[in-house]
Amino acid sequence: MRRKSLEKDACPVARSLEAVGDAWSVLIVREAFAGKRRFGEFERSLRVAKNILAVRLRKLVARGVLEQVPASDGSVHQEYMLTEKGRGLYLVLMAIRQWGEGCGGKTESVLIDRRDRKPVKPLAFHAHDGRELGPGGMELVPASDA
Amino acid sequence: MRRKSLEKDACPVARSLEAVGDAWSVLIVREAFAGKRRFGEFERSLRVAKNILAVRLRKLVARGVLEQVPASDGSVHQEYMLTEKGRGLYLVLMAIRQWGEGCGGKTESVLIDRRDRKPVKPLAFHAHDGRELGPGGMELVPASDA
DNA sequence: CCGTATCCATTCCGATACTG
DNA sequence: CAGTATCGGAATGGATACGG
Numbered sequence: 001m002r003r004k005s006l007e008k009d010a011c012p013v014a015r016s017l018e019a020v021g022d023a024w025s026v027l028i029v030r031e032a033f034a035g036k037r038r039f040g041e042f043e044r045s046l047r048v049a050k051n052i053l054a055v056r057l058r059k060l061v062a063r064g065v066l067e068q069v070p071a072s073d074g075s076v077h078q079e080y081m082l083t084e085k086g087r088g089l090y091l092v093l094m095a096i097r098q099w100g101e102g103c104g105g106k107t108e109s110v111l112i113d114r115r116d117r118k119p120v121k122p123l124a125f126h127a128h129d130g131r132e133l134g135p136g137g138m139e140l141v142p143a144s145d146a
Numbered sequence: 147m148r149r150k151s152l153e154k155d156a157c158p159v160a161r162s163l164e165a166v167g168d169a170w171s172v173l174i175v176r177e178a179f180a181g182k183r184r185f186g187e188f189e190r191s192l193r194v195a196k197n198i199l200a201v202r203l204r205k206l207v208a209r210g211v212l213e214q215v216p217a218s219d220g221s222v223h224q225e226y227m228l229t230e231k232g233r234g235l236y237l238v239l240m241a242i243r244q245w246g247e248g249c250g251g252k253t254e255s256v257l258i259d260r261r262d263r264k265p266v267k268p269l270a271f272h273a274h275d276g277r278e279l280g281p282g283g284m285e286l287v288p289a290s291d292a
Numbered sequence: 293c294c295g296t297a298t299c300c301a302t303t304c305c306g307a308t309a310c311t312g
Numbered sequence: 313c314a315g316t317a318t319c320g321g322a323a324t325g326g327a328t329a330c331g332g
């Protein structure tokens with residue numbers, strides 16, 4: 001998408017897409033959640049060219065999704081860590097994953113609770129009183145109407 | 147992303163991205179949830195060129211996200227409706243929206259329950275016993291280990 | 293109104309070579 | 313190892329013109 005930058009779009013969905021709306025960025029964030037921190041780790045696991053990896057990382061840092069911190073080993077290099085904001089993407093990633101799993105025939109992965117090793121409840125919307133809600137049961141209204 | 151099609155990637159996140167991993171597709175789906183059905187409606191609301199809209203719609207239909215149905219008015223034309231699978235993207239869209247709202251300073255929109263007009267609970271993960279879980283409390287394991 | 297076809301500009305991607 | 317610089321090719325996007 002070239003024309004509209006989306007950056008100033010009123011819709012929060014559009015704005016989010018401006019930050020992480022390309023496939024590489026999403027995959028980088030996925031790897032970050034998987035524990036990857038170093039340039040080379042991302043490079044190898046994603047098999048992405050150095051130059052475009054560099055650009056994507058810069059953008060993610062600029063957007064506040066990742067931050068650079070001094071390497072934990074003694075090296076002169078930096079590591080890329082998820083910020084608080086970046087960690088907020090976990091829900092997005094898992095929503096995407098859940099959708100992908102849901103319609104793919106066979107299940108590839110299961111999200112489990114670290115504590116009891118049991119599967120986590122599927123992501124779903126709940127009303128204030130706890131009722132589960134489907135897409136038709138909700139409505140998006142401007143904040144001003146609230 | 148040219149090289150790896152992602153289509154055959156083991157990770158469900160990557161596969162999902164193959165289906166709806168570009169910004170236009172996401173926005174089209176957003177509009178579909180907003181009630182848009184016709185080619186011209188998408189064209190105007192997104193201000194996207196006809197040709198690329200056509201390509202995107204075709205792809206979304208091919209991926210089973212949208213389906214074409216005869217127009218509800220008497221016209222000869224078709225309308226694009228979300229399939230069951232497509233409606234599953236609601237959760238994804240709202241997760242993206244929630245993330246965008248969460249870090250933007252001011253809130254643009256609120257998701258409310260149609261029934262009681264009260265805000266819906268924020269999306270979050272819950273363990274089997276109901277405890278709320280953060281990213282660190284969960285782990286993604288291959289289905290074969292389950 | 294709903295697309296398809298064409299053209300052109302731009303952008304993106306991957307490979308490679310290079311630096312500290 | 314962690315990038316930067318450059319380059320050619322491929323894909324994409326936007327505008328426009330055209331057809332059913």
